[in-house]
Amino acid sequence: MENIIEVRNLVKKFGDLTAVNIDSLKIRRGELFGLLGPNGSGKTTTVKLLTGQIRPTKGDAKVLGISILKDPIKIRELVGIIPEQENPPSFLTAEEYLYFVAKIRKLDNIRKKCEEWFKFLEFEDQRDVLCKDLSRGTRQKLMFAQAFIHEPTLAFIDEPLINLDPIIQRKVKDYLMEFVKKGGTIFFSTHVLEIAEEICTTIGIIDKGKIIYKGPIKELKKRRQHLEQFFIKLVKES
């Protein structure tokens, strides 16, 4: 199977702090990869590196076969991204923002595509509300829609399900599982273990910037090891 993401000796430092230091990481087509780790362990920094939003201090990675050093713009063009904390521009309505993203991404049938997302995530009634006045959950829905509207083959989603109500969470989880079944790939960062256990095909555990475990979720389940126990044990040992 084909490697969609390939990391080799990727380092990001902020002053004296080494936020990310990944020797090797490979993610294949069709994986729903969950990157798990405590607060401050380097998940968001890893997502930013792999989506070409920040430059590594050392090393390189290939995403969809493209070097993050050589062509970060191409990577951002191709992939879908739900950033951890960024908000859509306060001065646009939900609908204007989604149209804007669709325009930048040069999509056809923009009206229809936006319509489908408003319907799917059940926020048609919020389309004319300014982004700054949307609830956190609705803003999260909008960020989800903007990440997937161009039908990417790879999406990076950083803590995407917090703030969503259970009904929408269910829909989104099913969407993600279906997305990888159809050949897409997801890089999903979270510290919510239950979600990872439920939907991910593979998990990685990151601590102090280092990947201390990567393996299929099936392995854990076969060994009847609860992800929580496994996670705490590994992070304590590291």
Ligand SMILES: Nc1ncnc2c1ncn2[C@@H]1O[C@H](COP(=O)(O)OP(=O)(O)O)[C@@H](O)[C@H]1O
């Ligand atoms: N721009 C930055 N400047 C300085 N330190 C940063 C910056 N971004 C992240 N860090 C630090 O890097 C570490 C990893 O952060 P982050 O990747 O956000 O962790 P996580 O997403 O796992 O919670 C933390 O110690 C954080 O404080």
Ligand SMILES: [Mg+2]
């Ligand atoms: Mg984070």
